[in-house]
Amino acid sequence: MDVTTEAPSKAGLEDVVAASSSICYLDGARGVLAYRGYDIHDLADHATFEEVCFLLWHARLPTRAELGDLHSQLADARALPEGVLRLMRSLPPAPAMDALRTLVSALSHYDPGANDMSPEGRQRTSVRLTAQLGSIVSTYGRMAAGGGQIAPDPALGQAANFLYMLTGQRPSALAARALDIALILHADHEFNASTFVARVSAATLTDVHSAIVGGIGALKGPLHGGANADVMHLLLELGQDVTDQKIESVVRGKLARKEKIPGFGHRVYRTEDPRATHLRAMSEELGRSTGNLRWFQISQRIEQIVKGEKKLNANVDFYSATTYYALGIPVDLFTPVFAVSRISGWTAHVLEQYANNRLIRPRADYIGPSYPQAYVPLDRR
Numbered sequence: 001m002d003v004t005t006e007a008p009s010k011a012g013l014e015d016v017v018a019a020s021s022s023i024c025y026l027d028g029a030r031g032v033l034a035y036r037g038y039d040i041h042d043l044a045d046h047a048t049f050e051e052v053c054f055l056l057w058h059a060r061l062p063t064r065a066e067l068g069d070l071h072s073q074l075a076d077a078r079a080l081p082e083g084v085l086r087l088m089r090s091l092p093p094a095p096a097m098d099a100l101r102t103l104v105s106a107l108s109h110y111d112p113g114a115n116d117m118s119p120e121g122r123q124r125t126s127v128r129l130t131a132q133l134g135s136i137v138s139t140y141g142r143m144a145a146g147g148g149q150i151a152p153d154p155a156l157g158q159a160a161n162f163l164y165m166l167t168g169q170r171p172s173a174l175a176a177r178a179l180d181i182a183l184i185l186h187a188d189h190e191f192n193a194s195t196f197v198a199r200v201s202a203a204t205l206t207d208v209h210s211a212i213v214g215g216i217g218a219l220k221g222p223l224h225g226g227a228n229a230d231v232m233h234l235l236l237e238l239g240q241d242v243t244d245q246k247i248e249s250v251v252r253g254k255l256a257r258k259e260k261i262p263g264f265g266h267r268v269y270r271t272e273d274p275r276a277t278h279l280r281a282m283s284e285e286l287g288r289s290t291g292n293l294r295w296f297q298i299s300q301r302i303e304q305i306v307k308g309e310k311k312l313n314a315n316v317d318f319y320s321a322t323t324y325y326a327l328g329i330p331v332d333l334f335t336p337v338f339a340v341s342r343i344s345g346w347t348a349h350v351l352e353q354y355a356n357n358r359l360i361r362p363r364a365d366y367i368g369p370s371y372p373q374a375y376v377p378l379d380r381r
């Protein structure tokens with residue numbers, strides 16, 4: 001064999017540094033997450049999702065005028081092309097994440113700038129996709145529930161407009177801000193699986209839509225974004241009237257059978273996921289505002305058991321489930337809502353990759369049959 005390979009990397013590329021990036025700072029030992037140096041707690045307390053998008057794309061916070069411009073660009077791009085709406089209506093019933101993957105791919109056919117690979121063209125596509133993903137997910141969710149399509153409201157920000165297009169009602173300030181914070185918390189997370197997929201695609205110099213479609217496919221998986229819906233399925237299976245003993249026996253039973261409890265554990269954090277801290281508080285606040293704290297209480301009980309038994313912390317997906325549920329978002333849309341936020345981080349990473357590109361092409365540690373094998377003709381096998 002003429003190829004020598006290096007010692008195999010750790011399974012799942014754990015702790016492998018794959019490239020340099022100036023977008024997201026993640027310290028798993030101290031539980032720190034920062035976008036472009038700004039701590040996630042400060043951003044969640046003070047910023048809006050649109051400010052965070054600008055920060056991720058441009059490496060600095062926007063001025064008031066720049067933020068106003070971005071609001072207008074997003075509002076202008078929210079209406080979906082008629083061809084995409086037609087396709088949406090014609091799809092057989094499918095999980096919303098599958099529909100999102102297909103419809104984002106379809107968007108490129110109606111975007112004359114989809115293959116404009118100039119820096120300006122790629123930036124424009126990033127803004128358009130950020131606006132359009134929210135419209136796709138809210139409209140698909142509304143249609144799946146038998147409702148009619150609602151035109152976007154340019155006066156509303158991304159979070160409030162999403163809830164408006166989904167429900168047909170202008171959301172309360174508390175609901176709009178809760179979703180806004182959830183979008184901020186989910187916006188970026190360094191080289192998570194879906195972002196890495198998007199970067200690997202972008203490194204071939206393919207177009208932005210193609211890179212994002214790959215990311216959506218990766219996010220769907222239950223080990224990644226799919227976990228938030230699985231958390232809610234677990235809660236719904238337990239039911240609101242579940243007793244403490246029943247929660248104990250179900251959760252301990254799963255752990256004894258080595259089943260994963262969705263919403264716990266993380267490849268990087270060894271402390272609590274800093275995003276979970278906000279989402280826990282938000283889930284409780286929304287529960288109080290709707291007069292139903294039961295889902296929050298059941299979640300807390302599960303958290304105590306998993307923490308006590310396995311020393312595993314809740315991750316971003318655990319309390320986002322009850323947060324979205326309290327906001328009236330259907331469970332099938334939970335993972336797509338993650339994408340509605342993560343599109344900002346995916347595009348920031350794709351833009352960073354294009355700006356300083358080299359094809360990403362690692363090697364494999366070959367462990368197959370020895371070389372050379374003698375070829376056996378078909379009639380002698």
Ligand SMILES: CC(C)(COP(=O)(O)OP(=O)(O)OC[C@H]1O[C@@H](n2cnc3c(N)ncnc32)[C@H](O)[C@@H]1OP(=O)(O)O)[C@@H](O)C(=O)NCCC(=O)NCCS
Nearest residue numbers: 222223224227259260261262263264265266267315316317
């Ligand atoms: C996030 C995740 C994929 C990280 O995976 P990883 O770094 O490869 O860690 P592993 O899956 O190898 O888990 C390490 C150990 O912790 C256990 N573990 C990890 N997450 C667990 C969970 N959610 N429930 C129960 N046990 C879990 C594993 O079973 C394994 O135990 P073992 O050493 O006794 O075999 C994993 O924690 C997981 O599957 N979590 C549930 C899905 C989820 O919430 N995903 C969203 C992540 S933001």
